Amino acid sequence: MAQRYGILAFPAGYSLSPDIHNAAFKALNIDAEYDVFDVPEDRFKDFMKCLKIDPVSGLSVSLPYKENVLNYMHVLDEDSEKIGAVNTVVNRNGVFHGYNTDFIGSNRALEEAEGDLKGKNVVILGAGGASRAIIYGLLKAGANVVGILNRNKERADALAEEFSKMFKVNIGSDSLDDLAKRKPFSKKLEKGNSILIQTTSIWTIMPDMGEEEVNEFCPKEYVQVFSTVMDIVYNPKMTPLLKIAKNLKKKIVSGDRMFLHQAFEQFKLWTGQEPPVAVMEKALKSKLE
Numbered sequence: 001m002a003q004r005y006g007i008l009a010f011p012a013g014y015s016l017s018p019d020i021h022n023a024a025f026k027a028l029n030i031d032a033e034y035d036v037f038d039v040p041e042d043r044f045k046d047f048m049k050c051l052k053i054d055p056v057s058g059l060s061v062s063l064p065y066k067e068n069v070l071n072y073m074h075v076l077d078e079d080s081e082k083i084g085a086v087n088t089v090v091n092r093n094g095v096f097h098g099y100n101t102d103f104i105g106s107n108r109a110l111e112e113a114e115g116d117l118k119g120k121n122v123v124i125l126g127a128g129g130a131s132r133a134i135i136y137g138l139l140k141a142g143a144n145v146v147g148i149l150n151r152n153k154e155r156a157d158a159l160a161e162e163f164s165k166m167f168k169v170n171i172g173s174d175s176l177d178d179l180a181k182r183k184p185f186s187k188k189l190e191k192g193n194s195i196l197i198q199t200t201s202i203w204t205i206m207p208d209m210g211e212e213e214v215n216e217f218c219p220k221e222y223v224q225v226f227s228t229v230m231d232i233v234y235n236p237k238m239t240p241l242l243k244i245a246k247n248l249k250k251k252i253v254s255g256d257r258m259f260l261h262q263a264f265e266q267f268k269l270w271t272g273q274e275p276p277v278a279v280m281e282k283a284l285k286s287k288l289e
């Protein structure tokens, strides 16, 4: 019988994970199918219960379940436990193993542009679930997370405090208000080799933002400080922030790279095989362009 995998999310219909994983299974002649599990929040508990009767070999987990799904895992790897979120489930003989490949994806995407991340100075926009995995990855790679900026400052403060303690470092935190007039967290950022990473869901929530609103969220004057700008949103690939960064002649890293790298790691965990990288890249490209 074909093995079954799928993305668990709500809404899940927009996801391009089925396109890239199904292309990969086909390319390697693996008898498996990757479905969409579009599960509303009031059905989540039932869905997890049903997995015992009608099992899957593995899951990708996305919003809003990355944290909740953790409670249903029999085994958690160290990284997903520290991040507090699971984006990959592997079913090994009825035992659910939880992993997080998001931080590996973000590190690899950045390393493609920057090389070794050790000692690089980074500012993060956003303090949600995605931000947690990215900050964890950066700190694990020895990067210097200088600060976290978030609309809701308390959330940025809490995240900065939690990871400062975990890694024995000193992460700053602030709100997004009046960024244009504000100095960046540290003089170090102005010396080059500094990275700005956009982790919020703003482009997905408000796809039709005008130039003025974009500039209010992240002003040109602030972007100007950094040498590299990364956005984790992959659809659209060229986000409003990346357009600003490109115009300012900054190095840019688009969200499709992180998305692909986290998927390569998922594929390895599920199949134990090396992913067909070019096939997966092509499958995504055909959907994004």
Ligand code: ATR
Residues within 6 Å of the ligand: 063, 125, 126, 127, 128, 129, 130, 131, 150, 151, 152, 153, 155, 199, 200, 201, 202, 205, 206, 217
């Ligand atoms: P995710 O797992 O994608 O990070 P999340 O935990 O809901 O999802 O976090 C969403 C992030 O996007 C948060 O940093 C959120 O800011 P708040 O904590 O202030 O809510 C940010 N975000 C969403 N919409 C935003 C907007 N219009 N302007 C600025 N930030 C926004």
